Amino acid sequence: MITPKSPTKTSSKVTTSGTGDLSTEEFRAMGYRLVDWAANYLDTVGTLPVLPPVKPGWVRSQLPPAPPSEAESLADAIADLDRIITPANTHWNHPAFFGYFSITGSMPGILGELVAAAYNVNGMLWKTSPAATELEEVVLGWLRQMLGLPDGWFGIVHDTASVASLCAIAAARESLDLKIREEGMAGRTDLPRLRMYTSEHAHSSIEKGAIVLGLGQQGVRKIPVDSEFRMDAEALEKAIREDIAAGWKPFCVCATVGTTSTTSVDPVPAIAQICKRHHLWLHVDAAYAGSAAILPEKRDILAGCEHADSFVTNPHKWLFTPVDFSAFYTSKPDILRRAFSLVPEYLRTSADEEVKNLMDYGVSLGRRFRAIKFWFVVRAFGVQGLQSRIREHLRLARELAGWIDASPDFERLAPTPFSTVCFRAHPHGLEDGKRLDALNEEVLEKVNATGRAFLSHTKLEGKFTLRLAIGNLRTTEERVRETWALLNECLKQAL
Numbered sequence: 001m002i003t004p005k006s007p008t009k010t011s012s013k014v015t016t017s018g019t020g021d022l023s024t025e026e027f028r029a030m031g032y033r034l035v036d037w038a039a040n041y042l043d044t045v046g047t048l049p050v051l052p053p054v055k056p057g058w059v060r061s062q063l064p065p066a067p068p069s070e071a072e073s074l075a076d077a078i079a080d081l082d083r084i085i086t087p088a089n090t091h092w093n094h095p096a097f098f099g100y101f102s103i104t105g106s107m108p109g110i111l112g113e114l115v116a117a118a119y120n121v122n123g124m125l126w127k128t129s130p131a132a133t134e135l136e137e138v139v140l141g142w143l144r145q146m147l148g149l150p151d152g153w154f155g156i157v158h159d160t161a162s163v164a165s166l167c168a169i170a171a172a173r174e175s176l177d178l179k180i181r182e183e184g185m186a187g188r189t190d191l192p193r194l195r196m197y198t199s200e201h202a203h204s205s206i207e208k209g210a211i212v213l214g215l216g217q218q219g220v221r222k223i224p225v226d227s228e229f230r231m232d233a234e235a236l237e238k239a240i241r242e243d244i245a246a247g248w249k250p251f252c253v254c255a256t257v258g259t260t261s262t263t264s265v266d267p268v269p270a271i272a273q274i275c276k277r278h279h280l281w282l283h284v285d286a287a288y289a290g291s292a293a294i295l296p297e298k299r300d301i302l303a304g305c306e307h308a309d310s311f312v313t314n315p316h317k318w319l320f321t322p323v324d325f326s327a328f329y330t331s332k333p334d335i336l337r338r339a340f341s342l343v344p345e346y347l348r349t350s351a352d353e354e355v356k357n358l359m360d361y362g363v364s365l366g367r368r369f370r371a372i373k374f375w376f377v378v379r380a381f382g383v384q385g386l387q388s389r390i391r392e393h394l395r396l397a398r399e400l401a402g403w404i405d406a407s408p409d410f411e412r413l414a415p416t417p418f419s420t421v422c423f424r425a426h427p428h429g430l431e432d433g434k435r436l437d438a439l440n441e442e443v444l445e446k447v448n449a450t451g452r453a454f455l456s457h458t459k460l461e462g463k464f465t466l467r468l469a470i471g472n473l474r475t476t477e478e479r480v481r482e483t484w485a486l487l488n489e490c491l492k493q494a495l
């Protein structure tokens, strides 16, 4: 039920300045209050249920269906955060959020978002914010160095890896010089059917990119994986030869460093050789695991990536930067630009010869000042600080993997190269596949229903697989231990 607002709580408090905006006093008061609110939220988020116990429609039922016609105080909206929004939120900043890929909106990143909103620039052209364009270039240069990627690669920030990979496939297609930009693809008899390759374990965004670009799902050939879920390079070579013989035009391979189900790493050096031999664009999707390459001892996960034509990694996944921040690099910015640049007269500037206008390198014209939050994160933690945090997540995952391996009731279903553990309950004597799937599904539901932890699942070789991903700064060994105990407890109940 919606309680009607008492008139004393509303418009009387709102003072607008001559600008029509809030007065700066009001802004300060609400701003300090919201920083306190956020600090308190982050201090207590670990006590909240990770998954909210709400039914579909509950949030809607708490909100007025029509907008307020008179001004309300922001204080009322802040009160509603606690009353309606927090109780219906899935808490991604919770220390026991282990689903999908666990992430962190760190405090420096949160403050960076505030600054970006205050500037509110649209960085479509260099001229529309030299600072946004050049800070983006600088921080992507920093990240490139941190990951050991080649000097001179061009970088751009996108909202998501999905969009970055779409841009990569578009550039790969543009590199064929088939006049697709001018004439399109439909109805052309002079055009061979284009095909790209990625593993069976690649992220769905690769196929989606191909769908959007008109290549069709049949334009993506999924290459089988080996026993550790890595693309089989020999099978790739064979598929390309078969396709050429059958009249297809292979043009692109997308390798994955850190697949979404198991975080397996495709053999990029071998794939790069195949790409070179057949003149194919090599795109590397390292959305999650790329961040681990900031550790010298993990640098080898990017072996072969120096030969890539394009590469994406998401600092909003495992570098403590709030969603959204996806870093996209290419060694062929001219081709990327050819795929996307379309400049109407009103966006021409006298600086165009000397500068990069980032609107020329992607789909969207407008762009947020995303570089600020990443800049704050890297400065506030330092490279060493980022390294030690990722190292700790790797250690926690190794600990958990050890407990699973030592348990008579659980088994690991994939190697654990990073901080994501794939496993299932498999009590002694229970061998029926269907019953094991049902049992694990039940364990997962029981664990998640407690609100004390949240895990997600995948399917590996037909087996229902539990997936526990560690990536939040607030996750401690204690939390991982508690969750392990909870898994064991829920298994006992389910049996």
Ligand SMILES: *Cc1c(COP(=O)(O)O)cnc(C)c1O
Pocket: 101, 159, 160, 161, 162, 163, 203, 205, 256, 258, 259, 260, 285, 286, 287, 288, 314, 326
């Ligand atoms: C998470 C993930 C993606 C998708 O990332 P978005 O930024 O949400 O589009 C793509 N590829 C891999 C390997 C991922 O782990």
